[in-house]
Amino acid sequence: MDNLFIYLELLVNGVIIGTVYGLIACGLSLIFGVGKIVNFAHGALLALGMFIVYFIQRTLAINIYLVILPAAFLMFWIGYGLQFFLIKPIIRRESGMPVLPVILLTAGIMMALENLLLMVFGSSYLTVKMDFAQGTLRIGTISLPFVRLIAFFSSLVVVAALHFFLSRTDLGRAIRAVSQDREKARLLGVDDHKILCITVGLGMAITTISGGTLLPFYYVHPDIGNMFLTKCFVIVVLGGMGTISGALMGGIIVGILEVVVAQVMKVSVVQALIFLIFVLVLLLKPSGLLGTARE
């Protein structure tokens, strides 16, 4: 009976962290699904968002959860600016989607951003000191720290809000239109460039929210970007590109996998395993487990 509870706890923890991962990947999925932009800087931007939350929290010494939304707002505009100033010119230049320059451009942004964070914050692993919500919920022998539960539920809320936004609002519909067919959307009067900027901003905001809720029970470090970059792509590819439910599903799968495999292997080896799964999924089912067959 004991064993069952152990596995159950692992499972629950996997689902919890997986949901947060899924939200981070949602940001990526949104940007990729709508703009067809493979953003190599996504991890670095996540790190930036987390560092912003960390920094504001430490400077103002207020409850971290109050910092997250303003930080997300800030990151929205950073994302918007990124698309507007750096990526849009490249898209404008070519007729189709210029894959190569965008890869290199975002790789350059990644390089600059990561090392900027390294320079400003140093290379130590930083954690947030928490007074709020330090307790744990206990169900049987399973203990669930409140901070993890908060991250879990806030991720669910954001996903639901995102879904509502995309399906019920005009702006959401415009975004979906652009993701389906940019040319036709433009013909229908949608300013596709502006939609792309908004989408990137939105993706950044979402990613920052999840990163921020991660902070209380995780650490922040300039290298976090690299780790999450591939993880995010694994999730997005696993779950199907451009779908929110796919990103969530992929996130949960990766979360459970991580937690379970970490019992028998070292953490870094788990990462390697995830990378291998990534390549495998790309080869076997590029559209992911839930994605529609695109091209």
Next chain:
Amino acid sequence: MVLLPLFDSDPYHIHLIISVGLMIYLAMTWNIVGGLAGQVSFGHATFVGMGAYASTLLFINYGLTPWLGMIAGGLLAVVVSLMVGLPCFRLRGAFFSLSTLALAEVVRIVVVNTERIGPFEVRGAAGILVPLKGDAPGLFQFNGKVPYYYIIWMMIGAVYYISYRIKTSRYGLFLSAIADDEEAARANGVNVLKAKMLALMVSAFLAAIGGTFYAQFYRSVDPVNVLAVGFSMEIVLMAVVGGTRFLHGPIIGTLILAPFGEVVRASLGGSFFGLHKIIYGMVLVAVILFFPNGIASLPDLIRGRVKEKQNLHAAGVGAEE
């Protein structure tokens, strides 16, 4: 330039030039697959690492001179390139690049977590040191820096020649067709996979030889320096900034960035750690935005502008009229 050591015997300068030379060499090996074939791989450092580890371990365990060890390293890199290329080349553009990144990290993590393979002590993250034998040309070791200087220039010449022969051959034509439009090339009967694989194998082999040079010059090999994604990124950066469509692109890119980066790192690296890499990143962004074909395309751009002005003038347009 080649005769520099005769004029300037400051060992720091020579060391700097050799470091830059090595980057030029590696950037050119990357360009065989990145520029000539248009496949952006972020895992080039893996091949360099294979060469460095292979020749050094063979030297430590069997006393095999790195001159021969580097061939072994090259062959190992070719095998690894097959394992990487065959799956990855089936993926399009960005996903190819992502998967090379992922596989490169897998290799790095495996090496970091490996203490020994059979008789070879790999020593994981600590890395290995090249046993010092003093001045031993037969063992690819020299006390002074000058011999390394000449060797790296010969290597650069060799890779330039090889790149040139590839580019101007019929095979090179296939590669540039693939780089421009893979589907069209395939439709025209080009065996795309074979062509890409061949380029990758050549690139990997040459990169591994560069890895052996790295080991023999710097005398220490560890995963953080030799197998890291950051190293791959730097190599890609040098080639792209210079211009991948040109044979001399990687040379120009490296000549612009590497000495500058080295100087920044040496003077400000203490207080502003990583500053040179920030600048690298920003330069890459700027180049992609303003010089999409690299800095080496500058003469062409200028010539294009001049022609434009000439044409306008000939057509009777212009303020002077």
